[in-house]
Amino acid sequence: MEQIKTRYLSKYISADLKKKMVLLGGPRQVGKTTLAQTLVKNYQDGHAACLNWDSDIDRRKIRERQWPLEEKLIILDEIHKFKDWRNFVKGLYDTLKNTHNFIITGSARLDHFRKGGDSLLGRYFYYRLHPFSLPELGINRENTKKLFEYGGFPEPLFEQSERTLKRWHIGRLSKLVKSDLRDLETVKDIDKVEVLAEELPRRVGSPLSINSLARDLDISPKTAKRWVEILDSLYYCFRISPYGPEKIRAVKKEQKLYLWDWSQVEDEGERFENMMACQLLKYCHFHEDINGEKMELRYIRDTDKREVDFVILKNKKPLFAVECKLKSKAISSHIYYFKERTDIKKFYQVFLQGEDKQAMDGVSQLSFESFCRVEKMV
Numbered sequence: 477m478e479q480i481k482t483r484y485l486s487k488y489i490s491a492d493l494k495k496k497m498v499l500l501g502g503p504r505q506v507g508k509t510t511l512a513q514t515l516v517k518n519y520q521d522g523h524a525a526c527l528n529w530d531s532d533i534d535r536r537k538i539r540e541r542q543w544p545l546e547e548k549l550i551i552l553d554e555i556h557k558f559k560d561w562r563n564f565v566k567g568l569y570d571t572l573k574n575t576h577n578f579i580i581t582g583s584a585r586l587d588h589f590r591k592g593g594d595s596l597l598g599r600y601f602y603y604r605l606h607p608f609s610l611p612e613l614g615i616n617r618e619n620t621k622k623l624f625e626y627g628g629f630p631e632p633l634f635e636q637s638e639r640t641l642k643r644w645h646i647g648r649l650s651k652l653v654k655s656d657l658r659d660l661e662t663v664k665d666i667d668k669v670e671v672l673a674e675e676l677p678r679r680v681g682s683p684l685s686i687n688s689l690a691r692d693l694d695i696s697p698k699t700a701k702r703w704v705e706i707l708d709s710l711y712y713c714f715r716i717s718p719y720g721p722e723k724i725r726a727v728k729k730e731q732k733l734y735l736w737d738w739s740q741v742e743d744e745g746e747r748f749e750n751m752m753a754c755q756l757l758k759y760c761h762f763h764e765d766i767n768g769e770k771m772e773l774r775y776i777r778d779t780d781k782r783e784v785d786f787v788i789l790k791n792k793k794p795l796f797a798v799e800c801k802l803k804s805k806a807i808s809s810h811i812y813y814f815k816e817r818t819d820i821k822k823f824y825q826v827f828l829q830g831e832d833k834q835a836m837d838g839v840s841q842l843s844f845e846s847f848c849r850v851e852k853m854v
Contacts, residue, residue: 479634483511484612484854485603488766489579490515492601493549497569497578502605503711503736504583504652505644507630511605512551512579524549529557541568549577556582557659566595583652584660585709603765606758607736608633611853615845624751624828627739645740649673652710661706668693669703676704676713676733677740681749681785683730683777684715704733711736714757719774719787719794723817727777748828749785749800752844755853756786756798762854763790776818782810787820796822796851804830804841811839824851 489498489511502508509526516524525543527534529552537543538552550568555561569578580586586602607628613619626632629648632641653670663669672693679689690700707713715733720726734757735741738750753773760771772789776797787797797820799808804827811823815838823839826847833841842850 493577501586526551528553725779794820
């Protein structure tokens with residue numbers, strides 16, 4: 477598979493750099509640095525400074541502002557690990573905004589770590605870079621198979637080697653827990669956080685029980701909750717909440733958990749559900765970051781355990797719901813039940829293998845490829 481040279485956010489970031497600085501968040505090894513370097517090549521003959529806080533040499537240059545004057549694009553990578561990074565970046569921007577452009581990248585949620593002060597308010601646009609998805613690669617059956625097997629992160633996806641994938645899993649988790657986590661949070665028992673991270677792939681798609689996690693790791697529920705939140709902030713996992721319209725007895729608090737790297741999930745049905753969750757989250761984040769829409773990824777579940785895997789909300793109103801199946805089969809009775817009792821107009825039962833079929837008005841059975849085309853995924 478040929479490496480994709482331009483990512484789906486590139487043109488939007490290039491346009492916004494002319495107005496404000498850009499904060500670019502996303503998981504470790506998702507391609508943020510590569511995207512930034514691509515922008516450098518197209519930026520005023522490549523005159524840009526790319527500085528990484530993890531480098532001792534670059535760290536000194538950043539502190540002392542040591543970069544050539546002709547380098548008008550300044551890329552600061554992982555600077556959120558600097559305790560006073562918000563005020564530092566604010567000072568840079570306010571001093572140089574008329575002559576320089578800025579990109580701030582990070583492998584932790586910059587929206588999370590920028591909180592605690594409004595010093596950057598009104599000075600930036602925020603983007604979240606996601607792993608590769610089917611529309612970004614090209615919508616066809618072969619690319620679906622590759623994504624399903626190797627995930628959407630560039631290195632294992634483009635090498636397409638089971639050996640590379642396994643080694644990459646180990647290396648990524650080790651760096652995330654033993655490097656990124658240490659830089660951002662004070663956690664005494666790092667080894668147990670790694671055990672927690674290794675356990676989460678087996679919890680994908682089911683209501684997440686913090687108490688069960690706490691018992692399994694022999695820690696308090698409060699600690700387990702905090703550790704999951706930390707892994708969330710480091711783009712290892714994400715959680716979605718239930719959608720509860722008035723006409724159904726919806727559960728209110730039970731969240732479901734998914735991984736940014738679905739290739740870690742062994743069960744094929746759960747892996748496909750996780751891949752769909754990532755596709756839908758990318759869709760939501762894209763429309764939030766580009767268009768300023770309020771988007772939410774939720775799921776539907778009632779107290780009698782009827783469930784539909786996902787529902788997309790735009791400005792608090794449902795757009796469509798999605799149920800995932802490995803193979804095409806009869807439409808789930810839960811879809812018909814919720815269609816009668818909610819204001820969701822479109823339901824899709826999406827499968828990995830099978831033929832498209834219209835069941836009734838507002839209810840369709842589609843392949844993953846067809847669904848991505850119909851709802852214009854990114």
